[in-house]
Amino acid sequence: MDFSADSSYLQVSTGSYKRQVYEVPSGKQLVDQAVIDRITWATWTSVLGDEVIGIWSRHAEKADVNCACVSHSGINLVTGDDFGMVKLFDFPCPEKFVRTSFCMVTTTTTVDIRILSCFFRRDMMEIFSSLNL
Numbered sequence: 128m129d130f131s132a133d134s135s136y137l138q139v140s141t142g143s144y145k146r147q148v149y150e151v152p153s154g155k156q157l158v159d160q161a162v163i164d165r166i167t168w169a170t171w172t173s174v175l176g177d178e179v180i181g182i183w184s185r186h187a188e189k190a191d192v193n194c195a196c197v198s199h200s201g202i203n204l205v206t207g208d209d210f211g212m213v214k215l216f217d218f219p220c221p222e223k224f225v226r227t228s229f230c231m232v233t234t235t236t237t238v239d240i241r242i243l244s245c246f247f248r249r250d251m252m253e254i255f256s257s258l259n260l
Contacts, residue, residue, distance in 0.1 A: 171197035181225030
């Protein structure tokens with residue numbers, strides 16, 4: 128669940144793999160894609176939407192990617208999946224089958240992830256994340 132930067136909208140991903148956006152506080156579902164496209168989100172934890180199409184590999188099934196989180200700067204996206212893979216992407220990644228910038232393997236399915244800090248140096252990249260395994 129994510130709120131817009133001005134707290135006027137809320138986005139959720141449903142169990143049927145649909146992204147839904149609602150007005151706050153009325154709870155009215157927003158269906159106008161042009162309006163949705165103009166919303167600036169304070170956070171992004173959805174694995175669904177045009178902004179994250181690239182996180183899905185060519186052979187992924189709907190349930191394979193479990194979690195996502197955009198960095199506070201809004202330029203990086205980290206995902207976790209059923210195969211224990213934690214992947215880093217540029218955000219947004221609207222093109223299909225985008226190559227990851229970084230990938231690491233955990234020992235179990237990753238069901239929740241948050242970026243605590245992400246910074247780049249010339250020869251080093253560190254991602255600090257909390258994994259809820």
